[in-house]
Amino acid sequence: MKVNRSEALGTEPISKLLIKQALPASIGILVMSLNILVDTIFVGNWIGSIAIAAINVVLPVSFFIAALGMAIGIGGASIISRALGANDSGKALKTFGNQITITLVLTISMVVLGLAFINELIPAFGGKGAIFEPAKVYYRIVLYGVPVLALSMMGNNVIRAEGKPKFAMIAMIIPSVGNLILDYLLINILDMGMEGAAWATTVSYICCFFYIIWYFKSNNSELKIDISHLGIDWPILKEMSALGFVTLARQAVVSVTYLLMNNILFDLGGESSVTVYGIIGRMLMFALFPVLGVTQGFLPIAGYNFGAGNYSRVRESIKLAILYACGVALLIFTVIMIFPEAIVSVFTQDELVLKDTPNAMRWVFAAVPIIGIQLIGSAYYQAIGKATPAFLLTLTRQGFFFIPLVLIIPSYLGEIGVWLSFPIADVLSTLVTAFFLWRETRTKL
Template sequence: MRPATHAFLHDNLWHLLRRQAVPGILGMLIVSINSLVDAVFVGRWVGPDALAGLVLVFPLTVINSSLVALLSAGFSSVASRSLGADDPARQRDLLNLLLTLSLVLGGTVSLLGYGFARQAVALLGGTGAVLRYGAAYYEILALGGFFTLLSLSSSTLIRATGQIRQAMTYSATAVITNMVLAATFVKGLHMGVRGAALGTGLAMLLYCVLNLQHLLRGRTALALGPVRPYFNWPLTREIVGIGSSAFLMQATSFVRQVLIFKSVAHYGTAAELAFFGAVYRVYGFSQLPVFGLLQALQPTVGINHGAGNYLRSQQAVRVFRLAGIGLLFLVSLPSLLFPAQVLDLLLPATTFATTDLAQFRMLMLVLLGTPLASTGYVYFQATGQARLATTLSFGREVLFVPLILLIPRFLGLPGIYYGLALENVTYALVVLGVTTWSFRRAEEPVLQAQGA
């Protein structure tokens, strides 16, 4: 058994968390920076119409990110469980299947995106210069769809073995490359929005090369075979089944944001919309450290579950859950103690009403409970409980829509804050309850064996 796998099976869970979580958190911060690179450079060096074109294209990028979530969740679960079970035959063609699926899905997105870029941006409301900039940007971005999908998904195979530090290093290299290339193409070579998209595409190509050389040169615990054309329908069905919950959550995220902001615009003024936008950004950014923790939790649960250490995989969820709540408390503390000063960073020279600050504090308090849901959700994915994970994802959307649409009808703008808070608390408690039930169900055969 590889030393890294041995550590996941036997090391103290708190020590394991500390070693794995730090690079995971840093990796999430790096990725969040990368999402701003093109917008910053285009807005500064091309102009507001070009920036508006990029913003308008954002919903189209959700297509690729949803496919990344689908493949990443499925492959990471299979990979980590096969490591724990010490099953090299199951690992052999994981990369080959990933290459095949990435080529099919990424190629389809690239062809459709490039061929219908102008129509898609027009459908989203682009006209005139905004339409031209948006279409030009998305045409080049779509051509690199295969490399984007493969690079982000192949990184999952590295993280699934616990090599989160190496995955972070490669992603940091890609981000720095994107910054340099985008600045060179946009500012130095005057290529405008096409230069920004080209820089992103080349950075994803480099990211692909770094990940693939790591996997193919035997630097991973996975027993991968040589590259060859490969497709396996039962394995694909398992991967898609597990990843469908992540796909659904990612795909509906944009719809959620549209409903939320349309409701705020309907019930509030322009100033209240700006305030909510600032609150939502702080709320979203504060969750990033927990996403880093979840990257470390997935292989910990998957490897132990694959090895039959069901009780240890459950204990890992409890440890990471407590760590997530504690980390979020530290991250949220400035917002809870000094809400006006935090929001002033995004809305300078603004006077905030007491009720607005109270609603901001309420959402930041609710944020502390999100690890109750997220750790359980990762547990279901990592252990291959596809149907349960998908049901919970779909159930959240069923809960979300009536809360956001109905409560504001009675309470006005504050109802949106209360609706979001109620949805998050309810979902966290439901997932916690289902997770506890799943733990007890998994414990029964273990306890029976011990009693025998």
């Protein structure tokens, strides 16, 4: 085995280490977000604005199933980071083996159920009227590739837990670049419409999966598993499930949010309002890439140093991560406030969508400068293996605040009430997270 390079997580200066971890994560998320963004632009211009709404309807279902892989990946990555910090390679290997087994079992089961109830799920998620048929076409094909997507998401988090952010970045870039190339070929050149968009997504993640297999087979990885590691270890599975449930719950809430938003907006403004949310949702994924990159970079640093008992480095990583995250979020906020009309015009030339989206986007991004506190705070508890506070803080933003707000405010204010719910939820969840994080750093660390 090569020298354990994960030890750098416990020795290098935090400021240098955080940039070193966060930059590749940010680039990977940027390319992945650009993929989603450009994919939406291609679909909107080459197929039509209804296609944007159709993809937005399918996202909750595919996101939730793919989130199983992400949840298992992050839950296991927390254990692996702390095990490597404590020099317990046996536990790290067993955890990785269990991740593979449980990812396959759960995602294949979910795909079967997802296909069995296709006609019920699509209308439930807002796929009504003219949106239903293109959504059904896209849904069926994308669902075939979900197990591969889930394994890729799981493997990516394990790579990052080993302290190998550059390889994790490449794993995110491959499906993004592949999807854009295939989009052009299948939609624009071969004129395959929604089928082309769906196959482009599925095939691109198959390419990512092969790269991740290569990584773990090569000498770059410290985790060399064999068949014995695939057997279920119940204590590890229990810990991994508790920590992974945090991520799964967050993604489940995202799916519920899409369900509510698509239905509420369809009732308030029809297909065009669903398209408005489709564009804003893509911008949220794209614009917040550096904040999410800092959060991803922070996780293995905090987990490794907590496992090694080096609490001063954990405190320093929290402070710097929040500083970096809020700094880049402020820049994002400034750009969105100044150029929303120009941003929206890239997606579609539909006059109604062009008229309604810019102001809605301004409200949605209004509290973005402080969002880093909420993301880093909830990520900290997940990194150190405290599942309950991580779970509760993760749900504050969308579960405890946004969903109740979006069910209540629009009944009084109409569609503007939908957009106002975003900044109110952001402010309230940040205040709650800041309190718990302040108490943690003053007492436990």
